Amino acid sequence: MVEIKKPQAFVRQIVLYLKNEDYKKAYQLAQGFVSNFPDEMFAHFLLAKAAFWMERYDECISEGRRAFNLAGKEDMAIIAVLMGSAYFKAGRYREGYVFLSSVRELKDNTDIQTLLFLFSYAQKDRTSALAHADLLYRMDQRAAITLIEKFAK
Numbered sequence: 001m002v003e004i005k006k007p008q009a010f011v012r013q014i015v016l017y018l019k020n021e022d023y024k025k026a027y028q029l030a031q032g033f034v035s036n037f038p039d040e041m042f043a044h045f046l047l048a049k050a051a052f053w054m055e056r057y058d059e060c061i062s063e064g065r066r067a068f069n070l071a072g073k074e075d076m077a078i079i080a081v082l083m084g085s086a087y088f089k090a091g092r093y094r095e096g097y098v099f100l101s102s103v104r105e106l107k108d109n110t111d112i113q114t115l116l117f118l119f120s121y122a123q124k125d126r127t128s129a130l131a132h133a134d135l136l137y138r139m140d141q142r143a144a145i146t147l148i149e150k151f152a153k
Contacts, residue, residue, distance in 0.1 A: 004029075007037050014046045018053070026050040034063075041070035045079055052082060057090035077109050084115040093122045110140045114147060121151065 004010050010033040017026035030047035037043045044067035051060040064083035071079055080103055087096025097119035106112045113136040120128035137144035 004032070004036075007033070007040050007042065010037070011042055011046065014050070018046075018049060021053075023050055023053040027054055027056075039070065041067050041075065044070065045075075045082075048079075048082060048086075052086050052089075055089070057086040060086040061090070061092075073105055076103065077106050077112065080106055080109075081111045081115065084112070084119075088115065088118060088122070093119045097123070097128075108139065110136060110143050113139065114143065117147065 004013065010029065014026050014029050014033065017023070017029065027047070027050035030043065030050045033040070033043040034047050044063045048060045048063035048067055051057075051063060061083055064079055064086065068076060068079045068083065080100060084096050084100050087093070087099065097116060100106070100112055100116055100119070103112070113132050117129050117132035117136060120126075120132055133144055133148060136147065
């Protein structure tokens with residue numbers, strides 16, 4: 001097996017595995033990426049992503065947190081959405097809501113507002129759910145209407 005020495009090579013190969021839905025290989029290679037480049041945000045993000053697809057939601061959240069802490073503002077939203085999705089899949093609605101609510105820089109992100117709506121709805125917090133639906137509507141009417149139509153059925 002060829003030894004990978006550059007972060008870009010890890011990224012390309014892991015992305016290829018993910019694209020081909022070979023999550024086990026992506027996960028294993030991402031573990032090596034993290035071992036070789038522990039301060040590289042993409043290493044933790046790709047390990048989190050592979051863990052998510054392998055239904056290892058707690059690991060996705062912990063690796064996502066590491067990636068999030070290393071991320072610049074431009075990468076925060078995609079990591080937060082991945083982590084929010086893992087919190088939701090793990091049934092950790094309150095924790096997911098608290099995490100996403102704490103990220104002030106992402107309040108204007110429609111995916112974040114959608115997740116906050118879902119967490120509120122799952123916790124039967126109608127007041128918060130309506131507030132997030134209203135904010136989403138002001139940001140993107142089409143996205144809000146589509147979301148609300150799904151829940152009206």
